[in-house]
Amino acid sequence: MAYTASTLTLTTESPLTGAGQQWRHASIDASTVVRVTGFITNGGLYGMKVNDILYHTETDTGITTAHRVVTVDATTGAVDLSDATVITSGTNTD
Numbered sequence: 001m002a003y004t005a006s007t008l009t010l011t012t013e014s015p016l017t018g019a020g021q022q023w024r025h026a027s028i029d030a031s032t033v034v035r036v037t038g039f040i041t042n043g044g045l046y047g048m049k050v051n052d053i054l055y056h057t058e059t060d061t062g063i064t065t066a067h068r069v070v071t072v073d074a075t076t077g078a079v080d081l082s083d084a085t086v087i088t089s090g091t092n093t094d
Contacts, residue, residue, distance in 0.1 A: 062090025
């Protein structure tokens with residue numbers, strides 16, 4: 001599925017200066033797709049900065065991952081994210 005800007009939400013404002021904002025994104029895309037450079041095509045235009053954190057939820061599995069913003073293209077605003085750290089597995093065994 002292609003990225004759409006409406007699926008990206010700022011959840012926590014940054015400190016007075018620098019990075020530290022937290023973002024939320026949800027789609028059926030796996031974290032391996034989302035982390036690829038340029039999947040988020042315009043994050044810089046929304047204010048994403050290097051070292052911000054993005055929480056991504058795969059809506060079909062419930063898996064939530066955390067990613068660090070590695071780079072933001074100064075011209076296009078495209079974002080590169082770090083590899084995923086799984087926060088929730090989406091599995092309920094009870």
